[in-house]
Amino acid sequence: MKNSYSLRYPHPVLLSSKLKRKKIVEIVINDNKFTLFRNKVNKPQAVPSACPHRGANLAKGKLDKNFELICPYHAWKINHKGMASSPSAPKRVCKIHNLKTWEKYGVIWVANEDTTEKFPDFMEDNFSLVGKFSQKFEAPINVVIDNFSEIEHAFKVHRFIGSDKKDLHTVNFSVSIEEEETKGISSGKYRKQPFIFRKLFGIEKGDYYHNDWSFKFKPLNASYRNYWTNKTGNKVRSNQYIITTFFTPITSNKVDIFVFVQMSIKNKFLRKIKSILSFFTVMVTKYEIWEDAKIARFAPEKPEENTSWKLTSFDKQIFHNRKKAERIYFGIQEKNTVAEEV
Ligand code: FES
Ligand SMILES: [Fe+2]
Numbered sequence: 001m002k003n004s005y006s007l008r009y010p011h012p013v014l015l016s017s018k019l020k021r022k023k024i025v026e027i028v029i030n031d032n033k034f035t036l037f038r039n040k041v042n043k044p045q046a047v048p049s050a051c052p053h054r055g056a057n058l059a060k061g062k063l064d065k066n067f068e069l070i071c072p073y074h075a076w077k078i079n080h081k082g083m084a085s086s087p088s089a090p091k092r093v094c095k096i097h098n099l100k101t102w103e104k105y106g107v108i109w110v111a112n113e114d115t116t117e118k119f120p121d122f123m124e125d126n127f128s129l130v131g132k133f134s135q136k137f138e139a140p141i142n143v144v145i146d147n148f149s150e151i152e153h154a155f156k157v158h159r160f161i162g163s164d165k166k167d168l169h170t171v172n173f174s175v176s177i178e179e180e181e182t183k184g185i186s187s188g189k190y191r192k193q194p195f196i197f198r199k200l201f202g203i204e205k206g207d208y209y210h211n212d213w214s215f216k217f218k219p220l221n222a223s224y225r226n227y228w229t230n231k232t233g234n235k236v237r238s239n240q241y242i243i244t245t246f247f248t249p250i251t252s253n254k255v256d257i258f259v260f261v262q263m264s265i266k267n268k269f270l271r272k273i274k275s276i277l278s279f280f281t282v283m284v285t286k287y288e289i290w291e292d293a294k295i296a297r298f299a300p301e302k303p304e305e306n307t308s309w310k311l312t313s314f315d316k317q318i319f320h321n322r323k324k325a326e327r328i329y330f331g332i333q334e335k336n337t338v339a340e341e342v
Helices: 141-147 165-170 195-200 268-272 274-296 313-329
Strands: 011-015 025-029 032-038 044-048 083-085 093-095 100-104 107-111 128-137 172-177 181-189 208-217 220-229 239-251 254-265
Touching: 011 025, 011 128, 011 239, 011 254, 025 239, 032 107, 044 100, 044 107, 128 274, 141 239, 141 254, 141 274, 141 313, 165 181, 172 313, 181 313, 195 274, 208 313, 239 274, 254 274, 268 274
Parallel strands: none
Antiparallel strands: 011 107, 025 032, 032 044, 083 093, 100 107, 128 254, 172 181, 181 208, 208 220, 220 239, 239 254
């Protein structure tokens, strides 16, 4: 299999905990199938699933005592360097595409073997990583990009982010567009929450919720900084959260999202219950992203024939993000997108 354009960038593909020592897992990225396993030094190794001999699915194979991958059909063997050899014709040896792999932040990442792109680090100073998880979206990548490019749906779809319906007039949203990154800045009166929730999150009644994000394309990912202030914005509350989501396209209608939750707590008392807060925050984030996945299934990628979408200023980033994803991530030059610039 030839190198794929998008796999020049490292992609998260599986939580480390899901790849046990002798396990073989098939992963799919942009319709390309790979077989993932741990080699003799316990490092994740990923190779194209089609055996170089006659294409049988290597993911159905086995690992031998040296943790080399054995094809289930004629038992060709793949070693840790990606050399394939035949037991029946020992001189028949060939090199296959052995992806580059990383195991970082509790997740396995892969890219083309010869990638020169740097690893997409997302950790912020003074924040600590408190959790990670993955979530499947049964929707095209464009629909997923759309969902993560606007805040308008927050009051309807979400329970913990955004404003209440009656306070939508307080919501401010602006966008800035750079060559390889887009940014969204949003704020609005925070939705009503129970007393205990406000105390745990260090929030006062009448506070404003801010969600500022940046969307990047090498690979597709976005980081959202969530924080609260008083109404005038001059007092920033104790707890801040950065939710980073990586979007790994699987097929034309499936995307795996890998989510990393970072937290920073200023308040001394709240810091003492950091582990409770971490747990609670990861649960809340899981719930909210699950809600996104639920609704994304019902959103189309384009308008029905002979119709157009009536976009508003909240949709402003969608148009840019789709175009940048096409150009930077997929390597497709100028093509018409369905969204008109607003
Ligand atoms: S197809 Fe894999 S060994 Fe023949
Ligand atoms: Fe959402």
